[in-house]
Amino acid sequence: MGGYILRRLALIIPTLVGIMLLSFIVVQFAPGGPVEQIIAELTGQDSSGDRLTGGNEINSFDTGGGELSSRYRGAQGLDPEFIKKLEAQFGFDKPAHERFLEMMWNYARFDFGESFFRNESVIDLIIDKMPVSISLGLWVMLLSYGISIPLGIRKAVSDGSTFDIWTSAIIIVGYAVPGFLFGILLIVLFAGGSFLDWFPLRGIVSDNWDQLSWPMKIIDYFWHMALPIVTLVLSAFATTTLLTKNSFIDEIRKQYVVTARAKGLTEQRVLYSHVFRNAMLIVIAGLPGAFISAFFTGALLIETIFSLDGLGKMGYDAVLKRDYPIVFGTLYIFSLMGLLIGLVSDLIYTWVDPRIDFDKREV
Numbered sequence: 001m002g003g004y005i006l007r008r009l010a011l012i013i014p015t016l017v018g019i020m021l022l023s024f025i026v027v028q029f030a031p032g033g034p035v036e037q038i039i040a041e042l043t044g045q046d047s048s049g050d051r052l053t054g055g056n057e058i059n060s061f062d063t064g065g066g067e068l069s070s071r072y073r074g075a076q077g078l079d080p081e082f083i084k085k086l087e088a089q090f091g092f093d094k095p096a097h098e099r100f101l102e103m104m105w106n107y108a109r110f111d112f113g114e115s116f117f118r119n120e121s122v123i124d125l126i127i128d129k130m131p132v133s134i135s136l137g138l139w140v141m142l143l144s145y146g147i148s149i150p151l152g153i154r155k156a157v158s159d160g161s162t163f164d165i166w167t168s169a170i171i172i173v174g175y176a177v178p179g180f181l182f183g184i185l186l187i188v189l190f191a192g193g194s195f196l197d198w199f200p201l202r203g204i205v206s207d208n209w210d211q212l213s214w215p216m217k218i219i220d221y222f223w224h225m226a227l228p229i230v231t232l233v234l235s236a237f238a239t240t241t242l243l244t245k246n247s248f249i250d251e252i253r254k255q256y257v258v259t260a261r262a263k264g265l266t267e268q269r270v271l272y273s274h275v276f277r278n279a280m281l282i283v284i285a286g287l288p289g290a291f292i293s294a295f296f297t298g299a300l301l302i303e304t305i306f307s308l309d310g311l312g313k314m315g316y317d318a319v320l321k322r323d324y325p326i327v328f329g330t331l332y333i334f335s336l337m338g339l340l341i342g343l344v345s346d347l348i349y350t351w352v353d354p355r356i357d358f359d360k361r362e363v
Contacts, residue, residue, distance in 0.1 A: 005343065012339045017104065019335050020328065024100050027324065034116050034322050035086050090116060090324075103328060112329035117321055122329035125314065132303065132310030135204055135221075139229050144237040149283065151237075152244025157271070159249060175238035180301040183231040187305065191227060199227050202307040228306045240283060247279040284348060 087093045094102075106113065112122035120128075155164045191199045200206070204224050205217070212220060251257065252275060260270045300312035311330070318326035 005347075008343045008346070012336070012343075015339060016332070016335055020104060020107075020332060021100065023328065023331055024096075024103075027327070028096055030322070032322060033092075034090050034324070035083070035092060037322060038086055039083075107329070107332050112332070113325045115318075115326050116323045118323070118326075122325050125326065126311065126330065126333070129309060129311045129314050132204055132308045133312070135225055136228060136232060136302070136308075136310065139225065140232040140236055143229065143233045144240060147233070148237040148240035149244050149280070152241045153248055153271070153276075155241070155245040156248035156252065159245075171238045171241055174234045177235075179231050179235040180305055182234050183227070183302055183305045186227045186231060200224050204308060228302050228308060231302055231305075244279070244283055247282060248275060251275045251279040281349065 084093065091099055110123075114121050115125060118125060151167065155167060158164050187201065189195050191197065191201050200223065204221065206212075206220050206224070209217060209220055257270060257275060260274050261267075265273075300316050302308070303310045303313045314326065315330055317323070318330075
């Protein structure tokens with residue numbers, strides 16, 4: 001196992017570099033960079049519809065006449081020295097390959113720089129937005145697994161029954177309907193829409209949260225998070241429920257279960273002492289990946305609907321504004337975490353089922 005872990009750790013480096021390089025190349029051809037956005041603000045134009053022919057640049061230097069032509073759409077009439085200062089401010093005064101190498105060297109030391117437009121470091125911004133993402137990701141993961149596993153086991157035991165059919169219908173509906181529609185429905189019903197006004201619509205705590213007692217702080221927190229969490233859980237537990245059910249059904253039909261029953265073991269002992277460990281292998285091993293997916297990807301639509309300022313909304317705003325330090329910094333962190341979690345998932349496989357030996361397999 002030690003050799004397998006070392007190979008996987010070594011593979012993380014080229015994989016991470018490849019992800020960052022591909023994203024960096026794509027960004028070079030994306031229109032409306034930060035320089036264009038500053039120019040658009042100064043000239044009162046809209047840079048969102050600009051179509052560039054070569055990354056951020058449009059024209060080249062006019063070396064024949066000795067006069068510097070405009071490199072950016074809408075920059076005609078602006079002082080060329082001012083444009084150069086803007087390029088230096090955002091780091092575009094260097095060739096693309098130098099910028100990429102410098103970025104990767106800084107990221108290797110976990111130096112993610114500062115946001116172009118927020119005047120804060122990327123790390124501070126991520127830490128500031130994490131309470132929302134932790135609140136959504138952690139509770140959704142715990143509740144979805146807490147509901148999915150018992151429900152999946154019950155459906156497997158009563159396969160084909162009325163309970164199984166009706167719960168399957170509910171699960172399919174929950175999986176098919178987009179989460180943001182559930183969110184809108186909950187707002188209309190319970191958050192001051194056309195019916196009841198039981199829950200707030202903004203933030204994860206009230207404005208006077210610091211003045212509340214500890215019991216009231218806990219109540220206030222769950223009062224604000226109830227609707228967003230319910231919205232995400234309704235869409236999240238379907239896959240795990242069906243996966244748990246199918247895994248249990250496959251194990252229940254195997255010979256060792258028939259043998260255990262023939263020895264006189266109770267159904268509960270057969271189910272939870274023998275079947276559970278084998279059936280839950282794929283579900284438990286996928287737990288780290290589910291946490292990363294719920295925690296780091298950010299529920300943009302849910303954050304927008306319920307006015308939650310989390311990582312999803314921050315990433316979306318950064319892409320729109322071409323705030324590259326945030327875009328690449330979060331991409332680097334989340335990609336690294338995803339690759340490490342993939343390794344952790346493999347280790348959990350071997351912990352749950354010691355028969356699995358990754359040392360005998362190629363990476």
